Amino acid sequence: MNLTPPVSVDRASSPERRSWRVGTLVYSGGGLAALYGWLLWGDFSWQLKERTGPIVQVMLGLFKASDFLTALFMILVPAVITMTLCPLVGYCSDNHRGPRGRRIPFLLVTTPISGLALMGVGCAPVIGTRLHALLGWNGSSLNSTILAVMAVFWTCFEIATVTANTVFAGLINDVVPRPLIGRFYGLFRVISLGVGILLFYFVMGHSKEHYLVILITLGAIYTVGFSLMCFKVKEGDYGPPRTDGSKGIGSVFPTIRSLARDCFSHPYYLKVFAFMAVAVTSFIPVNLYMVFAAERFGVSLDGYGKYMALIFAISLVVAYPLGWMADRFHATRVGLGCLTLYAIATGIGFFLVSGPLSFGFMLVAHGVLSVCYNTGVSALGQMLFPKDRFAQYAAAAAFMSSLASIVVSPLVGLLLDWLGRDYRYTFGLSSLLALVALWLGVVMYRRFRAFGGPNHYVAPE
Helix, strand or coil, X not given: CCCCCCCCCCCCCCCCCCCEEECCEEEXXXXXXXXXXXXXXHHHHHHHHHCCHHHHHHHHHHCCCCHHHXXXXXXXXXXHHHXXXXXXHHHHHHHCCCCCCXXXXXXXXXXXXXXXXXXXXXXXXXXXXXXXXXHCCCHHHHHHHHHHHHHHHHXXXXXXXXXXXXXXXXXXXXXXXXXXXXXXXXXXXXXXXXXXXXXXXXXXXXXXXXXXXXXXXXXXXXXXXXXXXHHHCCCCCCCCCCCXXXXXXXXXXXXXXXXHHHHCCCHXXXXXXXXXXXXXXXXXXXXXXXXXXXXXXXXXXXXXXXXXXXXXXXXXXXXXXXXXXXXXXXXXXXXXXXXXXXXXXXXXXXXHCCCHHHHHHHHHHHHHHHHHHHHHCCCHHHHHCCHHHHXXXXXXXXHHHHHXXXXXXHHHHHHHHHCCCCCHHHHHHHHHHHHHHHHHHHHHHHHHHHCCHHXXXXXXX
């Protein structure tokens, strides 16, 4: 379906027919609705894949992974891949020119890899058991063999997912009109939260017994659904690439030099990256261990799924209004407000949590406020980074966030192992990290105002 009308329509020349322009793309109301429909369908497929993390955590628990190993598996592996791959992919995507655009070719390659690797994670216990028997190893190492097979498939999954994540954000930046970007991300969050409600309410309680069927089904739906979106969304034409003589991934060192010069030489962007990185890590302590914490505080896996469904239901109601607020008041302000409430709530949680009811209450508070923050800042990169080089700046921000995650997540895992898995401390650690992020956010916001602020901002070169 061609989403770009063959003839450019301008508001000034055709006032009776409203249109929206993004570069060479011009949308009528119907064209914009079609674009939204396919992108939201792609996001629905994407979110089915993204919400599999807790199911994989359940599998790690079944096969006796430690808290430290869980941190390495769920945080360190994707973080290292993000740091290694994301900046190069972002740079090459920004500078790629082809008949299908500069984003969609990358998505078409990575989508089937992600889907098949996710199915492989689900099959890992079967594969690991047969491999263990074939090699004749003793029974005590069976769990280690299964975890090793899971790690191989999970690494492949994360390589493809991390690559696609940066490029998908770049596609949205290239095809969605800038005045509507906050509300569009609000709709994205509605889809994400709706998927979360479905999975956590109906599926999570069965993940111990049926993880194989669940992961194979979700991997297949993602592969087909997201690929369909790639064939239906059309990119526009772009100007000449800013390669400075680099030939993409084949010229790694020139590419890295160009990335460093473009993204890490300006003090303002370093402040933006630092704020985004620490804010993301503030959610890690609770998010990474809340499946295990629920069991420790007397909440069943099915009860945990119901709490998560409640979180997503509440967050769904406020998702679009938060997107509107990001467009109206700017994502920086919305993000700082949500982060302030989060720091207060998790600080209280450190002292309050003692049993199933108090844990459930604080889990909901943590979940709603963290989702509100992520919804409010969904379009922050699009609002702050230069449009023509968005993917490489987004990749640089992901690099910094991954570096922070690499430092924080293993330390949290080691601390919890040392404290005898007292998961009450996860709330206190999240509160401390949120306070640090708030301080960095205030510093960043002062420079943001110097470049024009919410109403007249111009991204510095």
